[in-house]
Amino acid sequence: MSAGAALVRGWEVVIGLETHAQLSTASKIFSGASTRFGAAPNTQACALDLALPGTLPVLNRGAVERAIRFGLAVGARVAPLSIFARKNYFYPDLPKGYQISQYEIPVVQGGRIEFALGDETKTVRLTRAHLEEDAGKSLHEDYHGMSGIDLNRAGTPLLEIVSEPDMRSAAEAVEYAKALHALVVWLGICDGNMQEGSFRCDANVSVRRPGAALGTRREIKNLNSFRFLQQAIESELEWQIERLEDGLAVEQATVLFDPDSGATRAMRSKEDAHDYRYFPDPDLPPLVIAPAWIERVRSEMPELPGAMAARFQRDDALAAHDAAMMTQSLAFARTYEAVRDACVAQGGGRTQAAWPKLAANWLMGEVSKRLNAEGLAIERLPVSSAALATLICRVADGTLSHSGARQVFDALWGGETDVDAVIEARGLKQMSDAGALEAIVDEVIAANAKSIDEWRAGRDKAFNALVGQVMKASKGKANPAQASELLRRKLGA
Amino acid sequence: MALTRDDVSRIAQLARLELGAAEQAAMLEQLNGFFDIVERMRAVDTRGVAPLYTPLAALGEVALRLREDAVTERDERAAHQAVAPAVQDGLYLVPRVIE
Amino acid sequence: MNTGHPDGVAALARALRERRISSEELTRTLLARIEAERELGAFLCVDAEGALAQARRADERLARGAGGTLEGVPLAHKDVFVTRGLPTSAGSKMLAGYASPFEATVVARLGAGEPGGPPGAGMVTLGKLNCDEFAMGSSNENSAFGPVLNPWDRTRVPGGSSGGSAAAVAAGLVPAATGTDTGGSIRQPASLCGVTGIKPTYGVCSRHGMIAFASSLDQAGVLARSAEDCALLLSAMSGHDRRDATSSERPAQDFHAQMRAARAGADGGRPLAGLRIGLPREFFPPALAADVAAAVRAALAALEKLGATLLDVSLPRTELAIPVYYIIAPAEASSNLSRYDGVRYGHRAAQYADLAEMYRRTRSEGFGAEVKRRIMIGTYVLSHGYYDAYYLQAQKLRRMIAEDFQACFAHCDVIAGPVAPQVAARLGEQAHDPIKAYLADIFTLPASLAGLPGMSVPAGFGDGGMPVGLQLIGNYFGEGTLLHAAHALQQASDWHLRTPGATA
Numbered sequence A: 001m002s003a004g005a006a007l008v009r010g011w012e013v014v015i016g017l018e019t020h021a022q023l024s025t026a027s028k029i030f031s032g033a034s035t036r037f038g039a040a041p042n043t044q045a046c047a048l049d050l051a052l053p054g055t056l057p058v059l060n061r062g063a064v065e066r067a068i069r070f071g072l073a074v075g076a077r078v079a080p081l082s083i084f085a086r087k088n089y090f091y092p093d094l095p096k097g098y099q100i101s102q103y104e105i106p107v108v109q110g111g112r113i114e115f116a117l118g119d120e121t122k123t124v125r126l127t128r129a130h131l132e133e134d135a136g137k138s139l140h141e142d143y144h145g146m147s148g149i150d151l152n153r154a155g156t157p158l159l160e161i162v163s164e165p166d167m168r169s170a171a172e173a174v175e176y177a178k179a180l181h182a183l184v185v186w187l188g189i190c191d192g193n194m195q196e197g198s199f200r201c202d203a204n205v206s207v208r209r210p211g212a213a214l215g216t217r218r219e220i221k222n223l224n225s226f227r228f229l230q231q232a233i234e235s236e237l238e239w240q241i242e243r244l245e246d247g248l249a250v251e252q253a254t255v256l257f258d259p260d261s262g263a264t265r266a267m268r269s270k271e272d273a274h275d276y277r278y279f280p281d282p283d284l285p286p287l288v289i290a291p292a293w294i295e296r297v298r299s300e301m302p303e304l305p306g307a308m309a310a311r312f313q314r315d316d317a318l319a320a321h322d323a324a325m326m327t328q329s330l331a332f333a334r335t336y337e338a339v340r341d342a343c344v345a346q347g348g349g350r351t352q353a354a355w356p357k358l359a360a361n362w363l364m365g366e367v368s369k370r371l372n373a374e375g376l377a378i379e380r381l382p383v384s385s386a387a388l389a390t391l392i393c394r395v396a397d398g399t400l401s402h403s404g405a406r407q408v409f410d411a412l413w414g415g416e417t418d419v420d421a422v423i424e425a426r427g428l429k430q431m432s433d434a435g436a437l438e439a440i441v442d443e444v445i446a447a448n449a450k451s452i453d454e455w456r457a458g459r460d461k462a463f464n465a466l467v468g469q470v471m472k473a474s475k476g477k478a479n480p481a482q483a484s485e486l487l488r489r490k491l492g493a
Numbered sequence B: 001m002a003l004t005r006d007d008v009s010r011i012a013q014l015a016r017l018e019l020g021a022a023e024q025a026a027m028l029e030q031l032n033g034f035f036d037i038v039e040r041m042r043a044v045d046t047r048g049v050a051p052l053y054t055p056l057a058a059l060g061e062v063a064l065r066l067r068e069d070a071v072t073e074r075d076e077r078a079a080h081q082a083v084a085p086a087v088q089d090g091l092y093l094v095p096r097v098i099e
Numbered sequence C: 001m002n003t004g005h006p007d008g009v010a011a012l013a014r015a016l017r018e019r020r021i022s023s024e025e026l027t028r029t030l031l032a033r034i035e036a037e038r039e040l041g042a043f044l045c046v047d048a049e050g051a052l053a054q055a056r057r058a059d060e061r062l063a064r065g066a067g068g069t070l071e072g073v074p075l076a077h078k079d080v081f082v083t084r085g086l087p088t089s090a091g092s093k094m095l096a097g098y099a100s101p102f103e104a105t106v107v108a109r110l111g112a113g114e115p116g117g118p119p120g121a122g123m124v125t126l127g128k129l130n131c132d133e134f135a136m137g138s139s140n141e142n143s144a145f146g147p148v149l150n151p152w153d154r155t156r157v158p159g160g161s162s163g164g165s166a167a168a169v170a171a172g173l174v175p176a177a178t179g180t181d182t183g184g185s186i187r188q189p190a191s192l193c194g195v196t197g198i199k200p201t202y203g204v205c206s207r208h209g210m211i212a213f214a215s216s217l218d219q220a221g222v223l224a225r226s227a228e229d230c231a232l233l234l235s236a237m238s239g240h241d242r243r244d245a246t247s248s249e250r251p252a253q254d255f256h257a258q259m260r261a262a263r264a265g266a267d268g269g270r271p272l273a274g275l276r277i278g279l280p281r282e283f284f285p286p287a288l289a290a291d292v293a294a295a296v297r298a299a300l301a302a303l304e305k306l307g308a309t310l311l312d313v314s315l316p317r318t319e320l321a322i323p324v325y326y327i328i329a330p331a332e333a334s335s336n337l338s339r340y341d342g343v344r345y346g347h348r349a350a351q352y353a354d355l356a357e358m359y360r361r362t363r364s365e366g367f368g369a370e371v372k373r374r375i376m377i378g379t380y381v382l383s384h385g386y387y388d389a390y391y392l393q394a395q396k397l398r399r400m401i402a403e404d405f406q407a408c409f410a411h412c413d414v415i416a417g418p419v420a421p422q423v424a425a426r427l428g429e430q431a432h433d434p435i436k437a438y439l440a441d442i443f444t445l446p447a448s449l450a451g452l453p454g455m456s457v458p459a460g461f462g463d464g465g466m467p468v469g470l471q472l473i474g475n476y477f478g479e480g481t482l483l484h485a486a487h488a489l490q491q492a493s494d495w496h497l498r499t500p501g502a503t504a
Helices: A061-073 A170-186 A226-245 A268-274 A291-299 A305-316 A320-326 A330-347 A349-373 A385-396 A402-413 A419-425 A434-447 A449-456 A460-473 A480-490 B005-014 B021-043 B055-059 B077-081 C009-017 C023-036 C048-063 C105-110 C163-170 C187-193 C227-237 C255-260 C290-305 C321-339 C355-366 C369-382 C388-409 C434-439 C445-450 C479-492
Strands: A012-022 A084-088 A098-102 A112-117 A120-133 A137-143 A146-150 A157-163 A199-208 A218-223 A253-258 A263-266 B091-095 C043-046 C074-078 C124-129 C176-181 C196-199 C219-224 C276-280 C309-313 C414-418 C454-461 C467-474
Touching: A012 A170, A061 A120, A061 A157, A061 A170, A061 A291, A084 C321, A112 A170, A120 A170, A137 B091, A157 A170, A170 A199, A170 A226, A170 A305, A199 A226, A218 A226, A226 A253, A226 A263, A305 A320, A305 A330, A305 A349, A320 A330, A320 A349, A330 A349, A330 A385, A349 A385, A349 A402, A385 A402, A385 A419, A402 A419, A434 A449, A434 A460, A434 A480, A449 A460, A460 A480, B005 B021, B005 C369, B021 C321, B021 C369, B021 C388, B021 C434, B055 C388, B055 C445, B091 C355, C009 C023, C009 C048, C009 C227, C023 C043, C023 C048, C023 C074, C023 C124, C043 C163, C048 C124, C074 C163, C105 C176, C105 C227, C124 C163, C163 C176, C163 C187, C163 C219, C176 C187, C176 C196, C176 C227, C187 C196, C187 C454, C187 C467, C196 C227, C196 C479, C219 C227, C227 C255, C227 C454, C227 C479, C255 C479, C276 C290, C276 C388, C290 C309, C290 C414, C290 C454, C290 C467, C290 C479, C321 C369, C321 C388, C321 C434, C321 C445, C369 C388, C369 C434, C388 C414, C388 C445, C414 C479, C454 C479, C467 C479
Parallel strands: A218 A253, C074 C124, C074 C176, C276 C309, C276 C414
Antiparallel strands: A012 A157, A012 A199, A084 A098, A098 A120, A112 A120, A120 A157, A137 A146, A146 B091, A199 A218, A253 A263, C043 C124, C176 C219, C196 C219, C196 C454, C414 C467, C454 C467
């Protein structure tokens, strides 16, 4: 349990999350229909997805494989035998009148997710993760008072990841969800596209007086953005606390969050929720996973973010924070490693120890700033790792000033590819000719007696002004370090 | 234990069946008749016996057979919706769904 | 030695291959007979054009010396198998006029073959056969499209749920028909109509394309005039199907060869030498009608004369099979039938105020009384707080029942007894007490629960000259042994050759 969380108006918050991660298979969990998003309504709903009479489910190996991957990644037990059950309820987007899910014996049992909350490391225990099929969609725009049903999504494989009620604040729940999201995307088992519903959370929220028994929980369904997750939990907490403080009881319920009103409301369609009549699906014998299969999947696992971050700290001497930034996603980490290696290759071993840090700084600085500004993921970085490395080397060997480097980066972003050609064409090469710099420095000293007196009087700012003058006179080509060093010498400091 | 009228209406609601008064009365009588037959079964001691959910499991462990992850189905919407009670723009139409 | 029924599958296949008859003329003859026997109510739909077209194609193939093992031999399918080009209703108003976009594996294998698969047996489909709604019943009176009459006495039921199949074969409208058996739906009507029927081991025939009643019990099988004919069809329709996760992965079997293979130590006069037939004392209770008992004993004596030894065995939980079955089957059915909601296909109520009412009205109008009864039972036993006491308890007893069989098979090869406690009842007799009818399934339910293969073999006649069937139950995948014993009996007897007088 993560303890010592802040109370809200004297109430302890208890949150557990049920997350539906859509597995990145080509076909559905029990049929050969495509899972591609955005097809015309019902063009990807085959006979089985429509529950036509006589159809039978056959389980997709790819879905199981992804569940095993997840289980191994979170240190869970991958059940050697798990069972598919039928969850019976009537709903127009549920063609069979039951959902095939795992109930008593899920494929993934236990496990944990670790993440940073501020400078604290939190651990949330997982109860289980089970395979199940998604339902279709009800489109509510009016068809003469009717709803339209699109079953393209029916039968899409989901991994439902259930956490223990270990979270003690909305912020912690959001960080957990982000860490989980990063992990499933890292593992390549889910595309993580939240707009398309590939990663959705249900939040079980309750409050209690510290030390008291668990309060009655309400489940907020289908939160498909981290922002909504935060807002929904916060407004639900408000509602529950007010109710309790008014001496009213909270009744167990399934609620929906309305982003417009920012409030939660109970769902009508869950009348039978108390009685799903689960029983083992007689069409699907037990799922048996042999140790050899688990070992094969283990051998194909990518290095996990935690391990990779540790490696960056150990081998590249990156600070913990920097290492964490470099492993924010697999793509980001791959880019970092490419840039770092290119720096070493181009810049040579001379200052090798410095390259990783320089590469990391650039990725956290200019690169991230620009990516965020344009709302791009690192996969879309328009600058090649090699070019970025050359740029970093040119700064390191003094050819470029930082302002010059920024100009070159803009050019690369704009499509240029040859760093040195850009430097040449735009005359960004820093002045290294000592004679020319000395002449400029003498001019500046002659023309700024006032500043010099102020500086001598103890105003450091004035010195910076002098350096500024030198840079100005050199049209930015002077190396600021050289310039101030020369100034100090000439002023006998 | 005998079922009551309330049990029958609760089950009918779960099963989405609408039973007329006479139908409901007959159903109540028949269900109770049936559950009299069932009582004998409930008395049997089955402790330690594993349920037999699929018959061939009586021969030994039955393992679920899997299919490879491949798209094998084409779009057959036209054929599928030819037998549908109500469709529009490729969607199945139902009375308003209230979530 | 008798070569089987002159109008049987084996004889017809031979005649067709030797071009002594053409599939087209044979098909025309049967279509005429079907037309003349409409009153029986055996067929729900007849596809004359389609059948004749198939027959002509079969004749072309036969002319080239090509074609499947049963090329050109006509048959009809129980209406729970989905068929392309022919409507499939499962005997329910819910699916009246439903057209399936795909075909059941069993239908395809007996016919032209599966899409992208090897060619099928080449049989000609004449139409679809009447049955109890969603295969729930044992009198065929639960069909939404009217009852089927027993060809031996048209005031009596043919049995069910494969009543149309049994009546059609008995009346000579088809040489063979497919059926499905969940708790006795092939064996019981075969017995009541005096034809030979086999329900193979669970998993031998694919359930793909078979409209589900109770998934862990449903099995496809055959009704025909002889064990040999059953063997021929079963060989063609069985075998692994990747579209059914419960279908057995055993290689395809030649049941016809297994049927003919001589037993070690057997000789011409005693083909069943060394065969040990167990008679469960629970299968011969006082409640067993005397005429049925006498016929069964006579058939057993005939088997003994053929070299078999009879021994007493016990299936102590035989009576418990009734509650166990009537909990498991309705539970699975209540879930399997939830898909009939009027949204994507099938019946939808004309009048409804909202979604909830559309569901309730659609299902109440679309389902018949027996189906509703079983949905209610199944929903109840699965509902909150009752699962362990009913469904789980029943599944545990199911294993005990299966173990009882294994205890018997430790010292016998085949188990035998009656199929049904009485000969065919009069139409309407069971209508007033549906629960009482469940009790009559007592002898067929145990093998169904265990998933064992079972047959009904004609064993003479009882009161009113009505047929009586002998039930043979084999061990898992012991179809060959059953067919061999039944074939030996039919080589030495003529009960299976008798036909009802009244045919057009």
